[in-house]
Amino acid sequence: MEYIHWYPGHIAKAERKLKELLNLVDVVVEVRDARIPSSSAYPDIKRLIGEKPRLIILNKSDLTDSDLTKKWAQKISKETSCQVIMTCASAQNDLKKITDKASALAQEKIAKLVQKGLLPRPARVMIVGMPNVGKSSIINKLIKRTKTKTGAKAGVTRTQQ
Ligand SMILES: Nc1nc2c(ncn2[C@@H]2O[C@H](COP(=O)(O)OP(=O)(O)O)[C@@H](O)[C@H]2O)c(=O)[nH]1
Numbered sequence: 001m002e003y004i005h006w007y008p009g010h011i012a013k014a015e016r017k018l019k020e021l022l023n024l025v026d027v028v029v030e031v032r033d034a035r036i037p038s039s040s041a042y043p044d045i046k047r048l049i050g051e052k053p054r055l056i057i058l059n060k061s062d063l064t065d066s067d068l069t070k071k072w073a074q075k076i077s078k079e080t081s082c083q084v085i086m087t088c089a090s091a092q093n094d095l096k097k098i099t100d101k102a103s104a105l106a107q108e109k110i111a112k113l114v115q116k117g118l119l120p121r122p123a124r125v126m127i128v129g130m131p132n133v134g135k136s137s138i139i140n141k142l143i144k145r146t147k148t149k150t151g152a153k154a155g156v157t158r159t160q161q
């Protein structure tokens with residue numbers, strides 16, 4: 001029997017790039033569309049990121065029934081053993097939830113670096129997800145907030161895929 005493999009070159013290339021960049025970050029934030037929480041999951045993300053801590057975001061939750069989305073969040077959390085939060089990219093509070101959770105997930109690794117004698121540093125986070133789930137909206141808003149609040153560099157790594 002013959003199988004047809006559909007695996008376009010640009011996706012293979014993006015995945016190689018993703019693996020390279022993965023070495024530089026402490027945490028992966030996977031963004032999904034709350035309206036299609038299952039089908040907007042990044043396929044095979046576990047294989048790509050291995051044991052790296054992952055936070056899952058159900059974005060655009062302003063467009064969904066919140067009880068139903070909460071149920072999805074619980075189900076996904078159970079299946080993946082990851083924390084799952086509901087967000088709306090334009091809500092400042094929700095962005096704070098993302099940075100707080102991501103920093104908390106990075107603490108274990110940063111604590112290890114400190115034990116080795118390095119200075120503590122901000123968490124390094126990669127945001128991944130399928131097209132149109134709201135990655136750019138979240139990143140832009142985070143960067144603006146960080147800039148206006150502290151004048152420091154944004155603690156996010158941007159990747160394209
Ligand atoms: N209602 C709503 N729209 C959103 C939200 N986040 C992003 N969008 C919209 O969804 C579209 C795609 O967002 P974008 O950030 O470009 O997604 P990306 O492809 O993952 O970078 C844009 O029209 C955004 O304005 C959200 O939380 N709620």
Ligand SMILES: [Mg+2]
Nearest residue numbers: 132135136137
């Ligand atoms: Mg984008």
